[in-house]
Amino acid sequence: MASPAAVFARLSDPNPPTDTPLVLGTAIVLGGSVAGLLAARILADHAESVVIVERDDPGASTEPRPGVPQGNQIHGLLPSGLVQLERWFPGFTEQTLAAGGRMAAASVRRTYISGVRKAAGSQTNFLTGSRPFLEAQMRRRTLALPNVKSIVGRAAGLDFDGGAVTGVRVEADGAETVERADFVVDAMGRSSRLSDWLEQAGWQRPAMQRMHVDVNYATTMFHRNHDDFDLNAVIAYGATGGSTDATGANFIQIEGDRWQVLVAGFKDSKPGRTIEDLRRFCAGYPAEFGEVAAKEPVGEPQTYRHADSRRRDFHALRRLPARLIATGDAVASFNPVYGQGMSSAILHASALSEYLRSRPDLSRPARQFFALQKVLVDAAWETSTRADLELPHVDGPYPRGYWLMKRIGGQVTAAAVHDTDISRRFDEVTYMLKHPGTLAKPGVLLRAFMVNRRARKRA
Ligand SMILES: Cc1cc2nc3c(=O)[nH]c(=O)nc-3n(C[C@H](O)[C@H](O)[C@H](O)COP(=O)(O)OP(=O)(O)OC[C@H]3O[C@@H](n4cnc5c(N)ncnc54)[C@H](O)[C@@H]3O)c2cc1C
Numbered sequence: 001m002a003s004p005a006a007v008f009a010r011l012s013d014p015n016p017p018t019d020t021p022l023v024l025g026t027a028i029v030l031g032g033s034v035a036g037l038l039a040a041r042i043l044a045d046h047a048e049s050v051v052i053v054e055r056d057d058p059g060a061s062t063e064p065r066p067g068v069p070q071g072n073q074i075h076g077l078l079p080s081g082l083v084q085l086e087r088w089f090p091g092f093t094e095q096t097l098a099a100g101g102r103m104a105a106a107s108v109r110r111t112y113i114s115g116v117r118k119a120a121g122s123q124t125n126f127l128t129g130s131r132p133f134l135e136a137q138m139r140r141r142t143l144a145l146p147n148v149k150s151i152v153g154r155a156a157g158l159d160f161d162g163g164a165v166t167g168v169r170v171e172a173d174g175a176e177t178v179e180r181a182d183f184v185v186d187a188m189g190r191s192s193r194l195s196d197w198l199e200q201a202g203w204q205r206p207a208m209q210r211m212h213v214d215v216n217y218a219t220t221m222f223h224r225n226h227d228d229f230d231l232n233a234v235i236a237y238g239a240t241g242g243s244t245d246a247t248g249a250n251f252i253q254i255e256g257d258r259w260q261v262l263v264a265g266f267k268d269s270k271p272g273r274t275i276e277d278l279r280r281f282c283a284g285y286p287a288e289f290g291e292v293a294a295k296e297p298v299g300e301p302q303t304y305r306h307a308d309s310r311r312r313d314f315h316a317l318r319r320l321p322a323r324l325i326a327t328g329d330a331v332a333s334f335n336p337v338y339g340q341g342m343s344s345a346i347l348h349a350s351a352l353s354e355y356l357r358s359r360p361d362l363s364r365p366a367r368q369f370f371a372l373q374k375v376l377v378d379a380a381w382e383t384s385t386r387a388d389l390e391l392p393h394v395d396g397p398y399p400r401g402y403w404l405m406k407r408i409g410g411q412v413t414a415a416a417v418h419d420t421d422i423s424r425r426f427d428e429v430t431y432m433l434k435h436p437g438t439l440a441k442p443g444v445l446l447r448a449f450m451v452n453r454r455a456r457k458r459a
Pocket of ligand 1: 030031032033034035036053054055056066067068070073074075076077078153154155156187188189190192217304306327328329330333336337338339340341342343345
């Protein structure tokens with residue numbers, strides 16, 4: 001049995017597969033956002049036809065839409081997501097840049113931890129743009145595939161026969177029809193009703209784990225002039241000082257010569273609800289935040305409250321119908337501060353590809369898929385919830401081995417501020433390029449310990 005780190009490395013392979021057996025007739029994907037589009041891309045290799053059922057009709061729009069209400073908030077695409085997008089859509093980066101996306105090379109990125117600039121780390125590039133813009137690039141590439149189409153409608157339930165899913169009930173124009181399916185993917189996001197449907201049809205609903213993080217987001221756009229500084233993807237965890245109760249800030253360049261600036265707070269802290277308030281809070285962060293926030297705003301600040309991180313444990317279900325999987329936020333959605341959501345959803349597609357390439361017995365539940373996906377979900381969950389458990393208002397649930405993880409994480413995070421080698425390893429994990437277990441290696445811990453000891457002596 002391969003270790004989680006080895007499975008994670010395999011699923012992160014940047015090369016497209018060469019062996020893609022046709023194993024399905026019609027596959028239906030419920031939800032046409034990041035997870036659904038990437039699942040459709042994989043299914044196109046293995047099914048005669050793929051149908052995406054999406055309740056919005058986004059067309060080629062690059063504007064936020066009702067089905068993805070968080071779309072007006074800043075969204076960082078982690079390098080792991082970009083590597084996988086290149087894998088499934090060769091030339092994705094170049095095309096996105098041509099459409100107006102922006103590149104954030106390591107030389108123009110900065111990370112601050114409690115006001116102190118972190119040592120240079122991973123040299124991997126980021127690609128930045130607004131969330132609907134990035135999604136539109138994925139949609140364009142997916143719908144260009146000859147055997148993929150999208151229909152506008154609301155998925156309202158599933159049909160089962162024996163131990164398998166056989167169809168999807170779709171509501172459109174006031175009528176309900178049944179679309180027959182050989183395989184169904186739930187990509188309906190964190191509010192997916194799949195668990196209810198399973199329970200209503202006599203199956204088990206997956207257990208849901210929740211961590212109440214209570215994050216308040218406020219994102220504002222500003223005009224970017226051509227002679228503005230070229231910084232991109234600047235992130236600050238914790239403010240520098242002053243009377244701020246904001247807990248994180250971030251800015252990126254996006255398409256249309258704009259900046260997007262986020263100020264976040266936890267629980268009762270709701271910073272950045274007006275331009276004046278945003279500017280006041282930016283003064284508590286490194287100077288470049290104030291410089292961007294002083295530009296001419298484009299529209300009003302947009303706010304969003306994210307109550308909890310949650311995961312549904314499909315992998316643990318004893319009774320599960322065959323020919324059904326779930327992916328993206330429908331399985332796990334995290335505190336957005338860590339920017340893991342889109343890249344997780346994109347990596348889940350890699351698990352689907354490996355599952356279908358194994359020519360699975362489709363009369364049995366897709367346990368092999370859920371086991372692969374669990375490795376990805378565990379990794380993202382461990383990284384984000386370990387950090388969240390340090391927040392005063394978050395009181396669990398504490399995972400097994402938490403106190404050891406906390407000590408290891410504390411040493412590595414502190415050392416990453418001073419040491420480029422630890423900083424690179426830290427970035428590779430937070431960028432989801434490597435499994436968090438890579439930070440617990442004895443050599444890494446010893447180095448982190450020595451770095452911190454030297455830093456304490458200097459202080
Ligand atoms: C405030 C905030 C900030 C975030 N910032 C980041 C970030 O910086 N980086 C990052 O990577 N991630 C971020 N995320 C997470 C990211 O938005 C999600 O992880 C990502 O959108 C997951 O995609 P998805 O396709 O699984 O679900 P969603 O994007 O939620 O899409 C679900 C889709 O299903 C459709 N749908 C739902 N029900 C039905 C139905 N019954 N029938 C048909 N269609 C249906 C919806 O219309 C929608 O298109 C953030 C999230 C929030 C809340």
